[in-house]
Amino acid sequence: MATQNGFHGVMNGVTNGTADIPMIDEEDALVYQDGHLQAGSVNALIQHLVPTTHYYPDRTYTFAFLLSSRLYIQPHQLMQRVCQMCIMQQNLYSEKVTKESLGKFGPHLIQLLGEWTDNFPYDFRDERLMKNLKEITQRVVVIHPELRKEVGILMHNLIAKLSGLQKYEELLARINAEVAQRLLNIMPNTDIYEVCASPLVLAQQLTHIELERLSMIGPEEFVQAFCKESELDRTINDLKRTNNLESYVQWFNRLSYFISTEICMHLKKKNRVRMIEYFIDVAKECVNIGNFNSLMAIIAGLNMSPIQRLKKTWEKVNKEKFEILEHQMNPSSNFGSYRSSLKAALWRSEGAVEDRERIVIPFFSLLVKDMYFLNEGCANRLADGHINFDKSWQLAKQVTEFITWKQVECPFDRHPPVLNYLLTNPVFSENSLALASFECEPPENHYEKDRYKQLK
The missing domain is CATH 1.20.870 (Son of sevenless (SoS) protein; Chain S, domain 1)
Structure with a gap:
């Protein structure tokens, strides 16, 4: 009552x-x-x-x-x-x-x-x-x-927290500047396998990047993303003061394109096969760590059309492990398999003895999507004009879980050359990726032939 x-x-x-x-x-x-x-x-x-x-x-x-x-x-x-x-x-x-x-x-x-x-x-x-x-x-x-x-x-x-945010933003700016500079020499002379042959070590370095970027996202950034102009009296002084959430989404996109680039830059089929199987092993290690965001980015990269169309390459790949990973991240039943894996990781984290067992890095885009639908599905105000505080409790519950995840310190050793390669090595654009794919395996049908002509 x-x-x-x-x-x-x-x-x-x-x-x-x-x-x-x-x-x-x-x-x-x-x-x-x-x-x-x-x-x-x-x-x-x-x-x-x-x-x-x-x-x-x-x-x-x-x-x-x-x-x-x-x-x-x-x-x-x-x-x-x-x-x-x-x-x-x-x-x-x-x-x-x-x-x-x-x-x-x-x-x-x-x-x-x-x-x-x-x-x-x-x-x-x-x-x-x-x-x-x-x-x-x-x-x-x-x-x-x-x-x-x-x-x-x-x-x-x-002041320490605000100073830390400023340093982080300056670091991102330096990384972006280095990426822009290295784009001038787009043809890579090495690949990630030469820099880091161990799938486990690469998964650990990806976890370093994920946790660092996750830790900088303020809980309010989720809510600010949903604010509607009509609800608030906004002025020039009220513009968003942080872009950590957007930077994290950009990292996911970069990692997906990075995976595709590393495969398509090899003209020899055996090297492409090696790279695909390597990234499948990295994805498996990400599952073991609890790094679901890197896992999904790797799967997204492997599922990009320039990679998927490489039929002769995929014929030589051991696809069983990949199919298991794909099933885990299958979007059917509202990502039911992934949500079960996430629950298992949370259960492990709650009873953790070692720091490495505490790591839970969610598939971030789905987390944002869940919060978006919660926001859209519940009105800010009730019919009498009062604030719907039941919605506030639900938002707080989801964001509190996120805060627990982002406070975990990465327990793995850092490998600066690997981190630098992951963060700054040039990645192909969508068109460059498509062109590189056709150079690896020539177009097979009329659509692909027309597309190839447009790109050349």
């Missing part, structure tokens, strides 16, 4: 003194069903986030709200509203306010801001949020001098 409570009808069952509770309209109340928060107005949900002397929001609520709120309010607007509520309710700028009168409000507020900066540090690339953060924490420190160290640690950790 649905019930309405004021914003301090807290999950923990704690009720505040009346001095802590501002007047709130009934239409601003939160709606619960069987003790579970289902909906509420934006104002009531923000109020439910704001701590007081006797109240602190549940961590799961804080994360779910900060994650999903950007579907209907910009982060800098939310920060401004939170600061205004704190100032008004606690009289923070009154000359009469004291540490004793505030009680635990100061530590509670710093704890809340700590959760925000820890879980969503990229929000603070916005100077407006950073300005509000500095002002409100400085005011709290004036009243609570003993919190100065805690605020210092909060700011240090936040």
